Amino acid sequence: MQTVCRDCNSPLEAKYDLEKAAKTLSLEAAAARPRGIWRWTEVLPVLNADHRLTLGEGNTPLVPAPRLGELAGLSHVWIKDESGNPTGSFKARGLAMAVAKGIELGLKEFVIPTAGNAGGALAAYAARAGAVAHVYMPRDAPAANQEEVKAFGAELVLVDGLINEAGKQAAAEAARRRWFDVSTFKEPYRLEGKKTMGLELAEHFGGELPDVVLYPTGGGTGLVGMWKAFDEMQQMGWIDSKRPRMISVQAAGCAPVVRAGIEGKERTEPWPNAQTEAAGLRVPAPFADRMILRAIRESGGTAVAVTEAEIVEAQQEAATKEGVLMAPEGAATWAALKRLAQDGRVMPSDRVVIFNTGSGLKYI
Numbered sequence: 001m002q003t004v005c006r007d008c009n010s011p012l013e014a015k016y017d018l019e020k021a022a023k024t025l026s027l028e029a030a031a032a033r034p035r036g037i038w039r040w041t042e043v044l045p046v047l048n049a050d051h052r053l054t055l056g057e058g059n060t061p062l063v064p065a066p067r068l069g070e071l072a073g074l075s076h077v078w079i080k081d082e083s084g085n086p087t088g089s090f091k092a093r094g095l096a097m098a099v100a101k102g103i104e105l106g107l108k109e110f111v112i113p114t115a116g117n118a119g120g121a122l123a124a125y126a127a128r129a130g131a132v133a134h135v136y137m138p139r140d141a142p143a144a145n146q147e148e149v150k151a152f153g154a155e156l157v158l159v160d161g162l163i164n165e166a167g168k169q170a171a172a173e174a175a176r177r178r179w180f181d182v183s184t185f186k187e188p189y190r191l192e193g194k195k196t197m198g199l200e201l202a203e204h205f206g207g208e209l210p211d212v213v214l215y216p217t218g219g220g221t222g223l224v225g226m227w228k229a230f231d232e233m234q235q236m237g238w239i240d241s242k243r244p245r246m247i248s249v250q251a252a253g254c255a256p257v258v259r260a261g262i263e264g265k266e267r268t269e270p271w272p273n274a275q276t277e278a279a280g281l282r283v284p285a286p287f288a289d290r291m292i293l294r295a296i297r298e299s300g301g302t303a304v305a306v307t308e309a310e311i312v313e314a315q316q317e318a319a320t321k322e323g324v325l326m327a328p329e330g331a332a333t334w335a336a337l338k339r340l341a342q343d344g345r346v347m348p349s350d351r352v353v354i355f356n357t358g359s360g361l362k363y364i
């Protein structure tokens with residue numbers, strides 16, 4: 001199974017006949033269909049409806065955050081709260097898609113290297129599909145992520161090292177045993193699942209898009225996926241060329257995208273000795289670095305690194321002021337927004353969406 005470009009070892013991308021898609025798909029048409037990610041079927045890769053696995057992913061709420069907004073002097077702040085997805089994170093969207101397409105392609109055995117949440121999501125959707133999952137996770141990943149993988153009946157392999165080491169081991173086993181490797185961007189389908197977050201944003205804003213989107217970036221699928229969704233929406237004639245400024249948020253202890261952004265580079269340098277409690281942000285060398293940096297630049301956005309102390313404070317504020325218990329990765333976006341508001345890089349009139357990508361419960 002080909003999974004990346006054989007010439008340049010870059011990610012593959014799913015393409016659609018968007019003119020044809022636009023004949024039957026619109027925001028109105030999607031709103032009339034059963035809830036979830038499969039409403040956008042014309043721009044998704046799974047062709048046979050019987051293969052569309054679901055555990056109720058997608059259609060997450062856009063929660064107004066007026067008290068957080070007030071703290072930062074901003075009038076329009078929302079939290080796109082992904083914590084209600086099956087297995088408690090936005091990873092459900094991408095893995096539902098990748099496993100469903102894998103099943104459609106006749107695959108039965110999947111492998112993933114993961115910081116934590118993606119492993120749980122793969123394990124759940126593999127169980128749902130009656131397929132087999134192997135999960136390679138750093139030994140110091142949150143305990144809840146480890147237990148969840150085992151609970152779904154997947155094989156859990158604990159790795160000494162970070163996600164890049166887990167990735168190496170997973171790829172070696174995948175090649176040896178002919179498992180399908182669903183590492184971030186090493187196959188094209190997880191991106192298509194994450195893309196649905198961008199489609200939902202257009203729906204929340206009545207066919208428009210917010211001015212600013214803050215997204216916690218590890219491997220970057222959500223950010224690149226939303227950017228792809230905006231592109232496709234424009235080609236289908238739903239929106240004009242006005243796009244949100246995409247803000248990539250990383251932890252100061254692992255900020256390869258931020259560094260490349262500051263240095264004006266097209267590619268990241270591997271981050272040495274990566275450290276942060278926000279496990280999903282401990283990605284020292286994102287495979288799709290060029291795509292992440294391109295989306296940030298084309299959107300007129302930026303990349304921001306926040307400290308561990310800022311993440312902890314942000315998590316407390318979101319929980320106590322808005323009732324949303326964010327994953328540290330999600331809290332990082334609120335910490336970054338405060339900084340940008342203070343610097344005048346986000347203005348009071350801007351309509352801002354911060355992504356809480358997962359539930360804080362898994363980190364307790």
Ligand SMILES: Cc1ncc(COP(=O)(O)O)c(C=O)c1O
Binds near residue numbers: 118184217221279359
């Ligand atoms: C809760 C959470 N947020 C953000 C991320 C980073 O996501 P991405 O790899 O799509 O940038 C992860 C990845 O593990 C995660 O678990």
